[in-house]
Amino acid sequence: MTTPIDATATPAWAELTELRDGFTPDLRSWFDADPGRVARFTVDAADLRVDLSKNLITDEIVAALVRLAEQTGVAERYRAMLAGVHINTTEDRAVLHTTLRRPAGATPALVIDGQHVDDDVQGVLDAMSAFAERVRSGQWRGVTGKKVTDVVNIGIGGSDLGPVMISEALEPYADAGIRAHFISNIDPFDLAHKTKDLDPETTLVIVASKTFTTLETLTNARLARDWLWAGLTATGAIDGSAPQQADAVAHHFVAVSTALDKVAAFGIDTANAFGFWDWVGGRYSVDSAIGLSLVLTLGPDAFRELLAGFHAVDEHMASTPLARNVPVLMALLNIWYTNFLGAQSHAVLPYAQQLHRFAAYLQQLTMESNGKSVRWDGSPVTSDTGEVFWGEPGTNGQHAFYQLIHQGTRLIPADFIAFVNPAYPLTDDGRDVHGLFLANFLAQTKALAFGKTSAEVAAEGTTGPLVAARTFPGNRPTTSIFASELTPRTLGELVALYEHITFVQGAIWGINSFDQWGVELGKQLALQIAPAIDGDPAAIDAQDASTQALLAYYRTHRR
Numbered sequence: 027m028t029t030p031i032d033a034t035a036t037p038a039w040a041e042l043t044e045l046r047d048g049f050t051p052d053l054r055s056w057f058d059a060d061p062g063r064v065a066r067f068t069v070d071a072a073d074l075r076v077d078l079s080k081n082l083i084t085d086e087i088v089a090a091l092v093r094l095a096e097q098t099g100v101a102e103r104y105r106a107m108l109a110g111v112h113i114n115t116t117e118d119r120a121v122l123h124t125t126l127r128r129p130a131g132a133t134p135a136l137v138i139d140g141q142h143v144d145d146d147v148q149g150v151l152d153a154m155s156a157f158a159e160r161v162r163s164g165q166w167r168g169v170t171g172k173k174v175t176d177v178v179n180i181g182i183g184g185s186d187l188g189p190v191m192i193s194e195a196l197e198p199y200a201d202a203g204i205r206a207h208f209i210s211n212i213d214p215f216d217l218a219h220k221t222k223d224l225d226p227e228t229t230l231v232i233v234a235s236k237t238f239t240t241l242e243t244l245t246n247a248r249l250a251r252d253w254l255w256a257g258l259t260a261t262g263a264i265d266g267s268a269p270q271q272a273d274a275v276a277h278h279f280v281a282v283s284t285a286l287d288k289v290a291a292f293g294i295d296t297a298n299a300f301g302f303w304d305w306v307g308g309r310y311s312v313d314s315a316i317g318l319s320l321v322l323t324l325g326p327d328a329f330r331e332l333l334a335g336f337h338a339v340d341e342h343m344a345s346t347p348l349a350r351n352v353p354v355l356m357a358l359l360n361i362w363y364t365n366f367l368g369a370q371s372h373a374v375l376p377y378a379q380q381l382h383r384f385a386a387y388l389q390q391l392t393m394e395s396n397g398k399s400v401r402w403d404g405s406p407v408t409s410d411t412g413e414v415f416w417g418e419p420g421t422n423g424q425h426a427f428y429q430l431i432h433q434g435t436r437l438i439p440a441d442f443i444a445f446v447n448p449a450y451p452l453t454d455d456g457r458d459v460h461g462l463f464l465a466n467f468l469a470q471t472k473a474l475a476f477g478k479t480s481a482e483v484a485a486e487g488t489t490g491p492l493v494a495a496r497t498f499p500g501n502r503p504t505t506s507i508f509a510s511e512l513t514p515r516t517l518g519e520l521v522a523l524y525e526h527i528t529f530v531q532g533a534i535w536g537i538n539s540f541d542q543w544g545v546e547l548g549k550q551l552a553l554q555i556a557p558a559i560d561g562d563p564a565a566i567d568a569q570d571a572s573t574q575a576l577l578a579y580y581r582t583h584r585r
Contacts, residue, residue: 030536096510110138188312335518
């Protein structure tokens with residue numbers, strides 16, 4: 027285990043601290059005085075056009091930030107990750123999610139810890155594709171001989187957030203008449219709501235759990251199995267006997283897991299289990315077998331286009347100098363705002379309704395990765411780490427929280443994401459509705475950057491206290507990310523962009539972005555409290571006074 031470089035002890039950190047002291051941003055004057063600013067601060071990553079010019083940066087600040095990346099060994103750590111070094115130190119694992127999207131036949135071939143990674147990845151992809159073609163063509167049928175019309179993915183965390191986000195984003199590409207549904211929450215409402223209008227005879231259930239032990243996933247899987255049996259028995263499709271129940275599960279359940287013994291014990295044919303590896307973290311796994319629901323609904327070709335988009339940004343990250351490297355620059359901006367300008371949150375605002383689950387996906391990716399207070403050698407961090415990521419699609423957000431971003435007292439950097447061409451072009455009285463939508467995208471970043479002075483407000487005839495109320499301070503930082511259209515490829519690029527932003531920030535802070543021990547304690551305590559829910563006196567006595575009082579309320583009011 028190597029000792030991480032202390033970013034706060036580097037010359038670049040001292041330089042940035044000096045630049046921060048007395049820093050007074052003035053985007054209006056910077057733009058007026060510098061006609062080349064936009065060109066200098068606009069960079070491309072694959073098909074993504076990224077405009078950084080409305081951020082609170084100067085050439086001097088960017089140069090110092092790049093030196094910080096150099097002095098903390100970002101490029102070296104990325105190369106170590108690609109080479110299979112066990113940079114996930116607390117679990118002694120390699121971090122190889124980028125290999126999931128390497129094209130077939132990529133050279134040189136990767137052999138990590140004795141594993142022929144490329145061959146294994148392509149083997150699982152081929153198996154997923156073959157299975158999907160059987161389902162999509164109607165060759166695979168349910169126990170009564172009916173074609174699959176609905177796929178239910180049962181998972182949680184990375185086994186849910188990525189697939190549901192991409193399924194929603196790429197809905198226009200779902201071409202086989204198969205609808206996707208996602209169950210994650212152990213709240214019984216989730217499963218009851220998602221299955222109430224489904225026909226068990228035409229439903230295929232994917233149980234996604236690497237170890238096949240995840241409490242929420244296995245509980246929901248058993249409930250879904252009960253739902254299947256009850257529905258088939260009610261219609262006379264099966265007689266309720268054990269052999270017919272087993273046959274029904276074999277026709278209607280598949281697994282994404284490597285625990286084949288547990289898969290078989292559940293009743294799923296292990297020939298229909300698709301595995302992945304311990305070097306794929308859950309929040310980095312949507313391009314593994316965890317994406318099986320996507321292959322079924324979108325098709326193998328669209329899924330491989332998604333992977334190609336991921337890979338294009340992987341290549342950009344690996345080969346582009348730091349000063350023009352988009353994920354590096356965006357991560358460095360986050361460092362600047364978090365560690366030097368006091369920002370505590372970061373908004374991601376897609377002007378694309380299809381990306382309405384993108385912020386939720388990023389919350390796990392970024393905050394589970396970088397919400398750490400110890401470095402990868404176990405020593406305390408030396409600076410603030412992580413930001414609260416949040417967001418909502420425009421223009422919905424404009425009528426909700428944009429007030430705080432525009433005129434509030436907190437600095438909230440924001441990423442605006444938009445696409446030139448819509449999935450469903452519509453006109454209203456001859457006017458392009460998508461053009462009106464994008465006018466809002468452009469207007470918001472302009473308003474946030476340049477604001478509106480009191481003199482401009484007064485010149486419009488406003489007087490008295492209303493002048494101050496209608497004044498916008500500006501200098502609110504934004505990054506604009508544009509692409510031609512939301513396709514499988516550009517979505518893959520967008521997700522990989524944020525994966526690498528997360529990586530760079532973790533590398534600079536010296537933390538392990540690939541474990542998640544913070545989620546464990548609550549899970550352990552839930553198992554200890556569960557007997558108390560059922561009234562076990564010893565379990566109740568073991569709780570603190572507050573928990574005991576809440577348990578008493580629950581037991582008194584539970585019908």
